[in-house]
Amino acid sequence: MAADLAGGAAVGAVFGELLSGVVEASRTVAMFRGTLKELASTLSSIEPVIKQIESFDKASDKEHETKQLVEIIDKGQKLVGKCCKIRWWNLVKKAYYVKKLSGLNKSIERFCSIDMQTHQMRELKEMQVEIRRLGSNEGFSYGNGMFSKVAVVVGSCKAPEPPEIVVGFDEPLNVLKMKLSKDGVSVIVVSGPGGSGKTTLVKKLCQDKHVKEKFNYNIFYFNVSKSPNLEVILKRLLHVMDPSGVPEFRSEEDGLNQLKHKLENLAMNCMLLVLDDVWSGCITLVDKLMFNLPNYKILVTSRSAFRRFDTYYLKPLDDDYAMTLFHRSAFLQNDTRCIPGYIVNKVMGSCKGLPLALEVVGKSLCGQPVAMWRKQAKQLCKGLSILHSNADLLAYLESSLDTLDTQSGIKDCYLDFGSFPEDHQIPAAALIDMWAELYELDEDDAIINLNKLSDRNLINLVLIRKDDQSEVDDCYNDLFIMQHDLLRELAIYQSGLDPVEKRERIVVELSGNNFPNWWSEEKKQQLSARLLSISTDATFSFNWGYIQAPEVEVLVLNFRTKNCRLPVFMEKMDTLMVLILMNDGIYPTEVSNFQLLYSLFNLKRIRLEKVSVPSLGSSSFHLKSLRKISLVMCNISQAFKKGTNKMSDIFPNLSEIEIDYCDDLVELREGLCDLVQLTKLSITNCHKLRALPEGIGKLVTLNVLRLTSCTELMTLPETIGNLCRLTLLDISDCLSMTNMPAQIGELHNLKKLYMTGCSGCNLPPTITMLQHLKEVICDEETAYQWESFGSNPDLRVTVPKEDINLNWLQTFM
Incomplete structure (x- = not known):
């Protein structure tokens, strides 16, 4: 069959067969309905062009140039046939063939946007030569057909019509209209994840009465996608501006110059050019089409954010709009069925306000019996993502990962x-x-x-908190x-495609004591995952059972209980290098089995969030590989107490400690000062910290000392001068600090000093000894003090702009 098709079958005939087959399958094969409708839409839109090209090729005896399209169509017919045979319950094959159908759609689009245009451009050249030879201005005979010169410029620049009903886009429309009205802004980007409604929003904008009037109806729309064809865009635009002539240019640059010249001379410089679905690697197309004209604007939609342009980020729909859109997709106008509200809310909520998900999931359930709705809700209650039951949505979101x-x-x-x-x-x-x-x-x-x-x-x-300098100093x-949430679920779905024993990362979310089937002592499967993440809810009893995961390098444990017990199977994780232990509850959790950590001899980094940390100096074990400890919102009053062993013996290679938002830290214990190998010590947002130990001067290898927002810290110890290797000191927002010790002048290697929010802190004369100090970041009052000394010509004193926001509150939500 393939040989017959490729050998001489008319492209129009086989194309018609494929279109008929797709339309029929979209009516009868429910599991692929969304993807097949999309394919049918593509085929229908190019059908007139196919017929025109077929007649042209017959007249010119060049049917061989559409051989590739015939082969694509043949494969498409076979693919549609296979899809019709797949049973509804086979979700694995469903996802596979959805990808295949999407690939077929892209192949056809690519042929029509690139290969076909290439053939037409060559034919255009030949026709122009023929026009000149015959001296005809109206038309010319080519074989058995009569063609106008303008017919060779295939395709429209007109913006497609938006859906009949668009929900939740009133505010984004108003924002975009305001952006379009601004002077000096030539490129505006609408950015958002796949399925967020960018194209729908822009189509709606193009049909807005006020927008049309502003641009004198000069609105031109192009779908760019992954493989843009600038030559086609230029020829279509030039043809629209001068329908009487056939666009011709020697090079891309020549075409751009012609377009700019026509915009200037034909009084069409009031124009909106819409470039829809611009991929991250195609931004140069926008650069080439930018012209310095007063009322010429380019509107771009993209899944990527192009930071150098004015960008509007499209957010998910709120619950009210989401429910409206979902209802319009899931229920027919005269639907008399009574689907329980809690089921509708559950399914709608799983779409997380993403318009595409709301429409696709809604349509998949439209007309379905209550049992199907109930089954969907049960799957969601069990923790299964909506992606598991909707291959169309899955395939679309997966395309976001292609780049x-x-x-x-x-x-x-x-x-x-x-x-x-x-x-x-x-x-x-x-x-x-x-x-x-x-x-x-x-x-x-x-x-x-x-x-x-x-x-x-x-x-x-x-x-x-915005601080332009902190990123420069590697503080994040x-x-x-x-x-x-759907993009997170996509990541989990992608990670779970392989059999569990072969997965590189395993994500487990435990509800009560309901473990996945593979988690059982009887099976004793050995896992090869490098990353293991386990989350529990408030009802989990910490009866862990046993799993074998000897190759885990990163372990993320997330609890929601006041007490938790570390799993014994951690002892066998000989390759574990990173432990992240988080508590999503309100108060710090008490951890038992904490001594298990001391059996992890390869452990290099520990991060604890909302945990009550026991004394770190009471162990007889050593963690020789540990390099970094991060304690966030923890109770740490016992952590650095002097124990039976020196901290430097337990952590002989610990080089970095981060302590953030630990409210019970009143004073730093001397035991910490045994860690003479420390290079970074960061104690931030500990508002009750009043003093640093005098022994801090023993940390002679310290390079960075951060004390940001320790609001009750009154002074620095005199031994601070012993920190001979210190290059960065941050005492920003230490509001109670009134005097800086004279020994500060002994920090001969200090290069950067942060002290914003320290306007009440007096500087000692010894600061003139800081000859290597290059930059001071402070408030205006403190800047006057530094200027009054004025002994270091290389010193730059910076007063940052005040940044007032409440983003920090989200840390505690």
């Missing part, structure tokens, strides 16, 4: 976000710890990957990450 570079490991970084609980603000510092050991990424590489994922709208970066305590 991730697997070689750089950025996709692995994305998949790791599933390791943290839903709606949890993920600390950037925790991810840096994980990726340093899993992928050997340094801090800069980790932050670069976070920004790449943010640019693609796969995550949202949340800066709790105020940087957090949020993620849309």
Whole structure:
């Protein structure tokens, strides 16, 4: 059959067969209905062009040029036939064939947007030569057909009509109209994750009466996608501006110059150019089409964020709008069925306000019996994602990952976000710890990957407190990450495609004592995962059972109880390098079995959140590999008490300690000063801390000392002068500090000093001895003090702009 088709079958005939088959299948095969309708829409839109090209090819004896399209159509017919045979319960094959159908759709679109346009451009050249030869201005004969010169410019620049009913976009529409009215803004980007409604929003905008009038109806729309064709865009635009002529240019630059010239001379410089679905690697297209004209605007939609342009980030729908859209998709106008409200709310809520998900899931349940609705709700109650039961939605969201570079490991970084609980603000510092050991990424590489994922709208970066300098100094305590719940579920789904014993990362969410089937002592499966994440709810009894996970390198444990017991199977995790222990409850949790940590001889990093930390100096074990401890919102009054062993014996290689928002820290114990190998000590937002120990001068290898927002800290100890290697000192917002000790002048290697919010702190004359100090960041009053000394010409005193926001409150929510 394939040979026959490729050998001479008319492209119009086989195309018609495929279109008929797809339309019929979309009516009868419910499990692929959404994908098949999308494919049918694509085929219907290009059917007139196919017929025109077929007649043209017959006249010119060039049917061989559509051979590739015939082959694609043949494969498509076979694929549709296979889809019709798949049973509804086979979700694995369903997901596989949804991808295949989406791939077929893209292949057809690519042929029509690139290959076909290439053939037409060549034919255009030949026709122009023929026009000149015949001297005809109206038309010319080509074989058995009569063609106008303008017919060769295939395609429309008109914006497609939006859906009949658009829900929840009134505010975004108003914001975009305001942005379009601003002078000096030439490019506006609408950015958001896949399925957030960017294209629908822009289509609605293009049909807005006021927008049309503003641009004198000069609104031109192009779907760019992954493989833009600038030549086609230029020819269509030039043809619209001068329908009497056939666009012709020698090069891309020549075409751009012609377009700009026509915009200037034809009084069409009032124009809106819409570039829909611009992929991250195609931003140069926008640059090329930018012209410095007063009323010429480019509106871009993209899953990526292009930071140098004015960008509007499209948010998920709120509950009221989401319910309205879901109802319109899930219920027919005269539907008399009574689906219980709690079931509707459960299913609607699983879509997390994503318009695509609301429509796709709603349509999949439209007309279905109550039993199907009830089954969907039960699956959600068991923790199964909506993605497990909706292959169309899954395939669409998975396309958001197509641009991730697997070689750089950025996709692995994305998949790791599933390791943290839903709606949890993920600390950037925790991810840096994980990726340093899993992928050997340094801090800069980790932050670069976070920004790449943010640019693609796969995550949202949340800066709790803006400080332009802190990032320069590798301080990321105020940087957090949020993620849309469906994108988190996509990461978990992707991580769970392999059999459990072969997965690189395993995410387990325990409700009560309901363990997954593979978690049983009888089966004793040995897991090969490098990352293991376990979350429990408030009813979990901590009867862990036993699993074998000897290759785990990162363990994330998340509790919601006042007391918790570490699992005994941790003892066998000989390769564990990073432990992140979090408590999502209100108060710090009491941890038993804490001594298990001392059996983890390869452990390099520990991060504890909302945990009551026992004395770290009472153990007879040594953690020789431990490099970093982070304690966030913990009770740590007992942690650094002097015990039976010196802290430096227990942690001989500990180089970094972070203590943040620990409210019970009143004074720092002398035991901590035994850690003479420390290079970084960060004690921030500990508002009850009143004094540092005199022994702090023993930390002679210390490079960085941060004491930010320790509001009751009154002074620094005199031994501070012994910190001969200190290069950075941060006492910002230490509001009670009135005097700085004279020994500060002995910090001969100090290069940067932060002291904003310390306007009441008097500087001693010895600061003139700080000859290597390059930068001081302080408030205006303190700046006057520094200027009055004025002995160091290389010193730069910076007064940052005050940043007032309440983002920090989210840390406690």
